[in-house]
Amino acid sequence: MRSRIIFFVALIAILVGGYGIYDSVLKNKDKSSVVVNEIAPQPKKDSVEYITVWRTLNNIDRGESIANDALKREQMLLTDALDEGLRSDVELDFSPSTLFNRDLPQGALILPEYITRENDPGYIDLLVTEGMTLYPLVVSNKNLISDFIRPGERIDILTVSSPSSNLSGAIEKPIRFKGVTATLFLQNIKVLNMGGEDSEQKLKPVAGKSEDGFTTIIIEIPPTEVARLALAQRTMHLEVYRSREYEEPVYADVRNVMSNYIGIEEMRGSKNKNGREGEL
Structure with a gap:
């Protein structure tokens, strides 16, 4: 009689344990399906900004007039431009009277302060060749x-x-x-x-x-x-x-x-x- 009681109690314990395991597996499955159905958030893309810059195609002499065919326009990353001291597009005055105020090698980046307009101070000094x-x-x-x-x-x-x-x-x-x-x-x-x-x-x-x-x-x-x-x-x-x-x-x-x-x-x-x- 006692052995039957023990067997019955053990059977109940096994059933209760099996039910607990089944219920746990079922809950985990439901959670997995919810995770799958959720829309994963898109990672934020960093916006890439460019600015317009100009470079020399040949060597430029001090006092030389600016010419469009002597320069080339490029797009530069803003992060790189900041290293050169530029924050926005470089705009140049292509009037024939505009002069370079320094010597520039081929491929040099042209900054606004490298050119002198007709009414700017020091313009007359750029017109005259040294010694003339x-x-x-x-x-x-x-x-x-x-x-x-x-x-x-x-x-x-x-x-x-x-x-x-x-x-x-x-x-x-x-x-x-x-x-x-x-x-x-x-x-x-x-x-x-x-x-x-x-x-x-x-x-x-x-x-x-x-x-x-x-x-x-x-x-x-x-x-x-x-x-x-x-x-x-x-x-x-x-x-x-x-x-x-x-x-x-x-x-x-x-x-x-x-x-x-x-x-x-x-x-x-x-x-x-x-x-x-x-x-x-």
Whole structure:
């Protein structure tokens, strides 16, 4: 009898234990299904920001004008740009009068402080080559060739002079031809601007279309040439041309253009009625 009771109690214990295990497994299964059905939160993506920057394609010299074809535009990570001291897009002024204020190697990043605009302090120092000085060359419009002269180009200055006549700004042709010569006075002179009142006029090409008035060409010359050019401008006829290489020295006198000039000169030995030698 006692053994039956023990067997019955053990059976009940086994049943209770089995039910407990079954119930535990069932609860865990329900929890797993709930976890599976829950939408997993999406991880936050960090936003990537870029800014626009500019780099040089070639070496840049101090005083060189800014040009779009000499630079390239890039997109730089904001994090990298902050290391360079940049927080926003780099905007450049591509006006022909804008100059670089320092030498820059190829591939260099261009910062706004590397350029100088026309009205900025120190601009005039960038225009003039070291060791040179500015000079305002006044040329009659009718003495300009029918070609364009732009700031930054090189010109040659030709003079026509006479030992007996002041040819600067002369309207009429000289009466006396003796000693009249034409020669290159200065070569490879850099033009800085055309001396206009506004920026558009300064950058506008100049051509000798009108015979009235004068044009001021701002050039740079060695300081040793200032006195000579000032005197030439007040005594000689001046013309300017685009600079080029010449195979022979440029020089001419009246004999080169008047085949009978020698004969005319020989007639000067004759005396007039007053006993004086004749003049041409």
